Amino acid sequence: xxxxxxxxxxxxxxxxxxxxxxxxxxxxxxxxxxxxxxxxxxxxxxxxxxxxxxxxxxxxxxxxxxxxxxxxxxxxxxxxxxxxxxxxxxxxxxxxxxxxxxxxxxxxxxxxxxxxxxxxxxxxxxxxxxxxxxxxxxxxxxxxxxxxxxxxxxxxxxxxxxxxxxxxxxxxxxxxxxxxxxxxxxxxxxxxxxxxxxxxxxxxxxxxxxxxxxxxxxxxxxxxxxxxxxxxxxxxxxxxxxxxxxxxxxxxxxxxxxxxxxxxxxxxxxxxxxxxxxxxxxxxxxxxxxxxxxxxxxxxxxxxxxxxxxxxxxxxxxxxxxxxxxxxxxxxxxxxxxxxxxxxxxxxxxxxxxxxxxxxxxxxxxxxxxxxxxxxxxxxxxxxxxxxxxxxxxxxxxxxxxxxxxxxxxxxxxxxxxxxxxxxxxxxxxxxxxxxxxxxxxxxxxxxxxxxxxxxxxxxxxxxxxxxxxxxxxxxxxxxxxxxxxxxxxxxxxxx
Numbered sequence: 001x002x003x004x005x006x007x008x009x010x011x012x013x014x015x016x017x018x019x020x021x022x023x024x025x026x027x028x029x030x031x032x033x034x035x036x037x038x039x040x041x042x043x044x045x046x047x048x049x050x051x052x053x054x055x056x057x058x059x060x061x062x063x064x065x066x067x068x069x070x071x072x073x074x075x076x077x078x079x080x081x082x083x084x085x086x087x088x089x090x091x092x093x094x095x096x097x098x099x100x101x102x103x104x105x106x107x108x109x110x111x112x113x114x115x116x117x118x119x120x121x122x123x124x125x126x127x128x129x130x131x132x133x134x135x136x137x138x139x140x141x142x143x144x145x146x147x148x149x150x151x152x153x154x155x156x157x158x159x160x161x162x163x164x165x166x167x168x169x170x171x172x173x174x175x176x177x178x179x180x181x182x183x184x185x186x187x188x189x190x191x192x193x194x195x196x197x198x199x200x201x202x203x204x205x206x207x208x209x210x211x212x213x214x215x216x217x218x219x220x221x222x223x224x225x226x227x228x229x230x231x232x233x234x235x236x237x238x239x240x241x242x243x244x245x246x247x248x249x250x251x252x253x254x255x256x257x258x259x260x261x262x263x264x265x266x267x268x269x270x271x272x273x274x275x276x277x278x279x280x281x282x283x284x285x286x287x288x289x290x291x292x293x294x295x296x297x298x299x300x301x302x303x304x305x306x307x308x309x310x311x312x313x314x315x316x317x318x319x320x321x322x323x324x325x326x327x328x329x330x331x332x333x334x335x336x337x338x339x340x341x342x343x344x345x346x347x348x349x350x351x352x353x354x355x356x357x358x359x360x361x362x363x364x365x366x367x368x369x370x371x372x373x374x375x376x377x378x379x380x381x382x383x384x385x386x387x388x389x390x391x392x393x394x395x396x397x398x399x400x401x402x403x404x405x406x407x408x409x410x411x412x413x414x415x416x417x418x419x420x421x422x423x424x425x426x427x428x429x430x431x432x433x434x435x436x437x438x439x440x441x442x443x444x445x446x447x448x449x450x451x452x453x454x455x456x457x458x459x460x461x462x463x464x465x466x467x468x469x470x471x472x473x474x475x476x477x478x479x480x481x482x483x484x485x486x487x488x489x490x491x492x493x494x495x496x
Contacts, residue, residue, distance in 0.1 A: 032212025033084050035221055036093045040080065042224040043073040046231045051126050053235045056242060061180040062234065063125040065190070068107050069227065070129025075103055075136040079144075094204045094212045094220070097150040098162050099140030104169035106136055111176040152205055163205075170198045183237070186230050193226035261412060264424055270309065276335030276364075277305045283338055298338065301331040308357050318355040320436075322461040325350045325383050325390065328360050332367060333381065341371040344380040350390045351461035358432045359458070362440065365425040366394040366454050374398030377451065388463040393443075395453035401442065409442055433458075 050066035053059070079092040091097075110132070143150050152159040174191040182190070200219025207213060280302040284295065326347040333343045352359075363381075370379040374396035382393045401409065410430035426440075433440040438458040 028214065029211040032214070032217050033080065033093060035217045036080050036212070037077075039220050039224040040073040040077050042228050043069045046224070046228045047073070047126060047129060049231045049235055051124065053231070053238050054125060056235075057238045059181065061182055064110050065182075066125040067129040067132065068110050070126055071107060071110070071133040071136065072103065074130055074133025075140060078137060079140065091149075091151050091204075091209070092144075094201060094216050095209065096152045096163065096166065096201045096205045097140070097143070098147075098152065098159075099136075099143045099150060100201070101162055101166050101169070102139045103136050104166050104173070106132055108169050108173050108176070111173055111180070151208070153208065154206060163202075167198075170194060183234070186234055189226050189230045193223040193230075196220075196226070197223035261424075274309070276332075276338060277302055277309070279338035280305075280335060294334075297330070297334045301334040301338070304331045305335060308360060318357055320353055320355060323352050323354055323356055323359065325352060325392065328356065329363065329381055329383070329392075332360065332363055335364075336367050336371060336379075339371065341367070341379065343367060343370075344378060345382075348383040350383050350385055352390045352458040353461050354436045354438065354458050358436055359456075362429040362432050362456060363392065363394065365429040366456075369425060370394065370396040370398070370452070374451070385460060385462075386457075388460055389438075389457045390460045392456040392458075393453055394456070395451060397451040400452050406442060406444065410440070 047066045047069035050062050050069065054063035054066060076093075083091070083093040152163050154160060154163070174194055177187045177191050177194070180187060196219040200216040200223075203219070204213050204216040209216070280298050284298055284302065326349065329345055330347075333345050336343045367379065367381075377397040379394070379396040382395075384391050384393075410426055412424070412427045430440045433456060436458060438456065440457075441455050443453040443455050
């Protein structure tokens with residue numbers, strides 16, 4: 001409201017300016033006409049903002065309000081120019097005439113006509129207001145031709161009837177505004193502006209003024225100021241709501257993207273695990289692996305991988321537990337051997353704190369990457385204790401990491417130019433290690449042909465300061481008798 005009063009004061013500044021000019025001119029009449037022009041221009045500007053707001057909000061009532069504002073300004077400005085040019089018609093800019101009944105009727109029609117939906121019309125509300133304004137202007141000009149002095153007078157019965165009809169129309173317009181979908185504060189302010197404009201013209205009509213009464217001009221500019229500040233407030237509200245809605249959509253899009261990434265990660269790991277299981281089953285069902293330690297290790301690998309694959313669909317997360325590194329690495333080495341990828345590894349007897357399936361998946365990603373990118377070069381897994389952590393080093397003698405890829409190696413979708421992968425495995429492995437309280441890093445080497453070495457670190461269970469929960473019932477069964485180790489010698493003997 002204070003902003004509306006300030007704007008109204010600024011629009012009334014012609015009175016202060018012209019009072020300081022030559023006293024031979026009539027400053028009251030000139031200032032009144034200038035204030036009327038400013039009020040109509042503010043109406044036009046408010047209509048432009050309302051039209052933009054209606055498109056953003058998809059609001060029919062705001063589009064109708066824009067149409068009404070354009071209509072009032074268009075039918076008023078030409079008559080105001082006539083009033084300035086011909087003093088005998090000066091009352092058209094501030095007094096009520098019989099032509100205002102047509103204006104009020106059309107405005108009431110704009111606010112009360114029903115449509116099939118509540119969306120803005122397809123055509124521009126500004127164009128609609130311009131056409132309706134020209135129509136009303138034509139009616140008022142026709143009445144002016146028939147009666148050069150069509151001003152209403154309270155001393156004539158027919159004029160009182162017309163004045164009563166205009167009053168009823170104004171009341172119905174404000175009722176339509178209050179019952180519309182506009183915010184309550186906006187509807188109240190626009191209704192107050194309509195009443196201020198109507199009261200200003202009624203006051204000038206009662207006085208039968210021959211020049212614009214200052215009090216009437218206050219009502220006119222107050223109407224335009226109330227509408228302008230209300231329109232700005234509505235637009236700001238729309239922009240804020242749009243920002244909130246966009247933020248929610250961005251959150252939903254991020255959640256959907258995270259879900260898609262998680263699903264792709266799960267599918268990625270399932271493919272890798274299934275490949276080892278299928279290869280192991282083919283070897284077990286064929287005659288290539290005779291009974292013995294290697295066949296027992298293959299059978300245990302298949303059972304362990306099938307159990308892990310089944311647990312990947314569990315809803316509850318796996319709890320931290322004390323894990324034997326040898327029990328995790330052994331089946332993975334056997335699975336890699338079944339895929340034709342020999343891996344050098346010797347049991348070290350280390351124990352770590354982590355989650356069985358998560359650590360297995362990390363190691364599986366590293367071994368599969370070595371198989372895919374090392375191009376047949378030797379791969380080795382080495383475990384060692386370093387202080388309170390255990391390091392698992394997965395290394396190969398392949399061509400190494402492509403230059404420029406090291407800094408973004410663990411980002412989603414990061415992969416070399418010649419890679420056939422999707423850039424999923426390392427990103428997921430890195431995140432899983434962070435969730436376990438450990439780490440996964442690339443060991444940088446200066447030599448370009450030194451291959452690739454990834455280092456996995458986890459807290460050692462033998463450090464003496466770690467408490468863990470009992471192992472879950474869903475943990476994989478212990479390996480059968482005989483070490484499930486595939487060292488270079490065993491691999492060479494088995495593959496012939």
